[in-house]
Amino acid sequence: MPEVLRTERLTRVFGGLVAVxxxxxxxxxxEIVGLIGPNGAGKTTFFNLVSGALRVSGGRIFFQGREITHAPAYRRAELGIGRTFQVMKPFxxxxxxxxxLVGAFLRHPSRLAAERWAAEILKMMGLSEFAAASARSLTTAGRKRLEIARALALNPTLLLLDEVVAGLNPVEAEGTVELIRxxxxxxxxxxxxEHIMRVIMGLSDRIVVLTHGRKIAEGTPPQVASNPDVINAYLGTH
Amino acid sequence: MRRTPPSGSHPATRPRIGAGTSSLTGALVLLALLTFYPAAFPSFITLGVTIVLFAAMASAWDVLGGWTGQLSLGHAVFVGIGAYTMALLVLRNGVAPWWGAMVGMGASVVVAAMWGGVTFRLRGPYFALASIAVAEMTRIVANNWARLTGGAEGISLPTLPLFLGLDLFSRRVEFYMALILLGLALAVAWWLQRSRFGYHLQAIREDEDAAMALGINPTREKVWAFLASAALTSLGGSLYGIFLGFFEPRGMFSLDLSVQLALMAYIGGAGTLFGPLIGAGLLVGGSEVLRIYFPGKSLFVYGVLIILVVLFAPDGLSTAVRRARRA
Amino acid sequence: MVQFVQIVVNGVFTGGVYAIIGIGLSLIFGVMRIVNFAHGVFLVVGMFTTLFFFERLHVDPFLVIPLVVLVGGLLGIVLERFLLEPIVRAPEHASILMTVGIGLVLSNLLLFAFGDAPQIINTRYSTSTWHLGPITFSTALTIAFVLTVVVIGGLALILERTDLGRSIRAAAQNADAAELQGINTRRVRSLVFGIGFALAALAGALLLPQLFAHPSIGPTYTLKAFVVTVLGGMGNVAGAIGGGLLLGVTESLGAAYVSSSYRDAFGLAAFLLVLLLRPAGLFGRSRT
Structure with a gap:
């Protein structure tokens, strides 16, 4: 299988804190890769580095074999990296x-084609009936779907999903899991x-565990679940 | 299970397109009606020119301020460049005012490119602060560089050549010129409402980080918006210069003028097709009435209205009215 | 050399008053995240309050100061309660537009009340001077400077030593966390805006014996306040003192050695450069 994303010694420092x-x-x-770790482990920072929202302090990032370490965020979106925001950012x-539509314009410069593509995405996300509603009128679940829909409109090669299931009720969560598949x-x-272990264990082909900005384990869901380091990290007993 | 019709023709996507067409019709009807204004209200022709001209300049401001969300309080710079370039070329080189207006537009675009290129990395209130600083510095230079601008005493226009057989100092001619400019500004706004570029600007206004994640280069798009906004404002400035006949840096480059343009757009509804027009009508009309009774205090209306709008109709009057009608 | 010292001294004295204007603006920005576009108009309100008491009650301008501060403080609290509190959660352009509106309304009300003619106060000390060696000091500016030092010292004590000061500093650091710790941030915001208005009004009273009062000069001082706070770092109260002194001295040196008609441009140029190159101010730590 060709490699889509690779990071080498990726590092980000805030003041004195090494977040990644x-x-x-x-x-x-x-692949579906799950990224887990306790609060403050650096998961969202990792996403921000990969998507270009933050500048790296050290290390390199490659997307489809091409170095993107210093490419601006919009360039990475053009190349095919789509993302959602944990703190949702609808327009x-x-x-x-x-x-x-804003996202759809990236691959479809004509208004008609973009609208057709956007309608298709809305339908897939089950948002068609809200198409004409203002984004601020959506419920939390609706907004989370909108985050995914917008990123999908880019027709991305790589999609970064930041806690799109957390906060949904079980029925909504099941729907979103199905969508991700x-x-x-x-x-x-x-x-x-994702924080919900049942979701991440069920969906992921592979899981990477971060604590205090370091990768401490990696493997299939069963391997990671039985890894003593991971259990320690989560229970906080070092 | 809800059945959805084939993609692309989903009914929910229709109203948006419909709204675009009906607002275009609205704009055309309005412009057509306004052509009768000089015949209908010949004794209020000066008021008419002022309203239409400020509506055009407020719409021009709105390309950057409303659609792109970059609050500029320095647009008087372009009004001044438009007026002064036109006037100085007439006075010094005998260049016809319409060519002077074109040169002024070019100069404004160059200034906007440099200004935007340097200050667009500032976000939020910092961009507004920088815009004031740029405008005030320009005013001070224009005021003191007397050999170029005539300095604080101001300059007055000589007799102008006829434009296609028309006398540019006739209020009627000025009215129709302003109306053409307003038509141009409305056309730009209508296009922004539905084009890819327009959506890019709106996305930047709503959330710059999210816009970037969708492949939009904010600085580039902001600079383009600034160029368009500056060019239109500059044309308005040239016309304003002809309208006044005599002007000085204190008025043409003033902070008050910049603030007026911004408040017109916000009070009417920033980032909407008709907002700046409504704002200009209300504010120019209102301060005209006030000027009759209380000379020199016309900006009072601007202050009261913007306070009320921020408190009770934060998206502007046109949006509030539309919402009230829908409810 | 004497001339140079003289110019610097004049700059420092004016800079002290600029510092008071800047501190208020910076405090308001720090706690409320509002850039107050009416700040210069508050200063003008202070000028006219002084003028009013001086002409009606014939009180010495410097003795009126407590009254001016009180009037400014109350006006600030009232304005905050009714016009700014309702838009606390609104996007930031809302507060810019609101304060622009407040400034326009206040300056036009002053026009209604006091007319269009520039006014000046004539006191014994308006034009009197004293000397220290070859250096000349204006009596009015000297009194103003002494009062400035006293007020800044007092404010520093309040901020450092009192419960109110601790609440203000907490709210400036993190409003939500302050709220969780039982600090009434609503009240803090009102008080801070009151203090900001009072300081601006005080600056107006201090400058009045030196300058004309006219309802339309507000924006000039709003700009000076912006320059001072940006030089010192937005929200950095101590930085505003440095920013004020720097602006005072720059203006006075620039006017003397370069060109007096470009006096205001020097401050603005410095302001723009700092904004672009050191957004945290000259004295702040620049964020990474």
């Missing part, structure tokens, strides 16, 4: 349709951060 510490990471095409004064089945590589 020499992380070696790789994801292959069509509140635009409609749901328009929110997705379908996105992967279309060939998109997915890296996801």
């Amino acid at each position: 510490n020499e992380v070696e990471f790789a994801a292959e095409e069509g 509140p004064r635009l409609t749901v349709m328009e929110n997705v 379908r996105i992967r089945d279309r060939g998109t590589t997915i890296i996801m951060v």
Whole structure:
């Protein structure tokens, strides 16, 4: 399988705090990789580094074999990296349709084609009936879906999902899990951060564990679940 | 299970397109109606020119301020460049005012490119602060560089050549010129409302980080918006210069003028097709009435209205009215 | 050399008053995240309050100061309660527009009340001077400077030593956390805006014996306040003192040795450069 994303000794320092510490990471095409770790482990910072929202302090990032360490965020989106934000960032004064349209314009410069593509995404995400509603009128569950829909509109090769299941009720959660599978089945590589263990263990092909910015374990869900370091990290008994 | 019709023709996506067409019709009807204004209200023709001209400049401001969300309090720079370039070329080189206006537009675009290139990495209130600093420095230079601008005493226009057989100092001619400019500004706003570029600007306004994650280069798009905004404002400035006939840096580059343009757009509804027009009508009309009774205190209306709008209609009056009608 | 010292001294004295204006603005920005575009108009309100008491009650301008501070403080609290508190959660352009509006309304009200003619106060000390060696000091500016030092010292004591000061500093650092610790941030915001207004009004009273009062000069001082706070770092109260002194001295040196008609441009140029190159201010730590 060709490699989609690789990081080499990726590091980010805030003041004196090393939020991401020499992380070696790789994801292959069509994989779902789960990224887990206790609060403050550096998962969201890792996403921000990969998507270009933050500048790296050290190390390198490669996307489809091409170095993107210093590429700006919009360039990475053009190349095929889509992301959601943990603190959701809808465009509140635009409609749901328009929110997705903004992303759809990247691959479809003509308004008609972009609108058709956006409508297709909305349908897939089950948001069609809210198309004309303003984004701020959506519920939390709706907004989380909108986050995914907008990122999908880019037709990304790699999709970074930051806690898109947390905070949903069980029915909604089940729906989103199903969606993520379908996105992967279309060939998109997915890296996801999630706190709900049942979800991440069920979905991921492979799991990477971060604590205090360091990668402490990596493997299939059963391997990681039985890894004593991981258990220690989560229970906080070093 | 809800059945959805084939993609692309989903009914929920329709109203948006419909809204675009109906607002276009609205704009055309309005412009058509306004062509009768000079015949209908010949004794209020000066007021008419002022309203239409400020509506055009407020719409021009809105390209950057409303659609892109970059609050500029320095747009008087472009009004001044438009007016002064036109006037100085007439006075010194005998260049016809319309060519002077074109040169002024070019100069404004160059200034906007440098200004935007340098200050667009500032976010939020810092961009607004920088815009004031740029404008005030320009005013001070214009005021003191007397050999170029005529300095604080100001300059007055000589007799202008006829434009296609029309006298540019006739209020009627000025009205129609302003109306054409307003038509141009409205056309730009209508296009922003539905084009890819327009959506890029709105996305930047709503959330710059999210916009970047969707492949939008904010600095580049902001600079383009600034160029368009500056060019239109500059044309308005040239016309304003002709309208006044005499002007000085203190008025043309003033902070008050910049603030007026911004408040017109916000009070009417920033980032909407008709907002700046509504704001200009209300504020120019309102301060005209106030000027009759209380000379020199016309900005009072601006202050009261912006306070009320921020408190009770934060998206502007046009949006509030539309919402009230829908409810 | 004597001339140079003289110019620097003049700059420092004016800079002290600029510091008072800047401290208020910086405090408001630090706690409320509001850039107060009406700040210069508050100063003008202080000028006219002084003028009012001086002309009606014939009180010496410097004795009126406690009253001016009180009036400014109350106005600030009232404005905050009714016009700024309702938009605490609104996007930041809302507070910019609101304070622009407040400034326009206040300056036009002053026009209604006091008319369009520039006004000046004539006191014994308006033009009197004293000497220290070859250096000349304006009596009015000297009194103003002494009062400035006293007020800044007093404010520092309040901020460092009292419960109110601790609440203000907590709210400036993290409003939500302060709220969780039982600090009434609503009250803190009102008080801070009151203090900011009072300080600006005080600066107006201090400058009045030196300058004309006119309702429309507010924006000039709003700009000076911006320059001072940006030089010192937005929200950095101690930095505002340095920013004020720096602006005072720069203006006075620039006017003397370069060109007096470009006096205001020097401050603005410095302001723009600092904004672009050192957004945290000259004295702040720049964020990474």
